[in-house]
Amino acid sequence: MNALWxxxxxxxxxxxxxxxxxxSAVVQSVLIATIVAVxxxxxxxxxxxxxxxxxxxxxxxxxVPSFALLGLLIPVMGxxxxxxxxxxxxxxxxxxxRNTIVGLASVDPAVSDAARGVGMNRLRVLTRxxxxxxxxxxxxxxxxxxxxxMGILAIAAYAKGPGLGNLIFAGLSRLGSPNAVxxxxxxxxxxxxxxxxxxALLVLIGRVTTPGRVRD
Numbered sequence: 001m002n003a004l005w006x007x008x009x010x011x012x013x014x015x016x017x018x019x020x021x022x023x024s025a026v027v028q029s030v031l032i033a034t035i036v037a038v039x040x041x042x043x044x045x046x047x048x049x050x051x052x053x054x055x056x057x058x059x060x061x062x063x064v065p066s067f068a069l070l071g072l073l074i075p076v077m078g079x080x081x082x083x084x085x086x087x088x089x090x091x092x093x094x095x096x097x098r099n100t101i102v103g104l105a106s107v108d109p110a111v112s113d114a115a116r117g118v119g120m121n122r123l124r125v126l127t128r129x130x131x132x133x134x135x136x137x138x139x140x141x142x143x144x145x146x147x148x149x150m151g152i153l154a155i156a157a158y159a160k161g162p163g164l165g166n167l168i169f170a171g172l173s174r175l176g177s178p179n180a181v182x183x184x185x186x187x188x189x190x191x192x193x194x195x196x197x198x199x200a201l202l203v204l205i206g207r208v209t210t211p212g213r214v215r216d
Contacts, residue, residue, distance in 0.1 A: 007182035015167075019190055022163030023198065025081070025153055029088035030096075030146050037093050038138065041100035042126065051101050058094035066091070066152050070159045084153065084161030091152055092145035099141030103134025139206045143199055150195040154187070164191050 008015065044050030066087065073083035107130045115125045157165030164187040171184030
């Protein structure tokens with residue numbers, strides 16, 4: 001424990017920087033994935049065939065091992081942030097896409113018909129009625145994706161990606177040296193702690209942005 005504490009105190013600035021970069025990459029990737037997934041869901045949710053095809057495509061992406069996907073992206077995008085964020089966005093798509101399709105499809109048709117009956121056009125029904133009602137499901141998908149790619153980002157250190165994965169890889173590569181285990185352990189614990197903090201933040205956002213009648 002002394003070695004762990006000494007490593008944390010002596011590398012405090014590096015840990016803060018790596019933690020910020022880790023969270024920043026995850027948040028940006030989830031936001032991009034949400035925009036893409038919601039757009040695709042809006043296009044396909046009324047078509048069972050289209051919904052199945054979109055979900056199957058996202059599922060196939062999720063089955064590709066992270067090392068393999070990064071290996072495919074590196075020759076095209078090089079090392080660093082670009083292949084890392086691209087991989088994270090691809091992995092984050094499925095939970096958000098699937099939940100958005102389910103959320104939009106579960107909106108009571110009578111509610112949409114009533115909105116159109118009072119003069120709302122298709123776009124206003126979507127933005128004022130359907131998407132707000134589907135928001136809890138969308139947010140649940142975002143929470144799943146966030147937790148999932150928090151760990152995947154650690155592996156992206158293989159592609160020189162940002163974040164705490166570099167700390168873990170550096171520690172594992174130096175096993176046997178005095179700071180190796182504290183270095184890898186610190187990176188792992190910080191990823192878990194940051195994942196829990198982000199999940200709590202998304203829960204809070206859900207409470208603030210979801211009307212009581214929808215939440216209930």
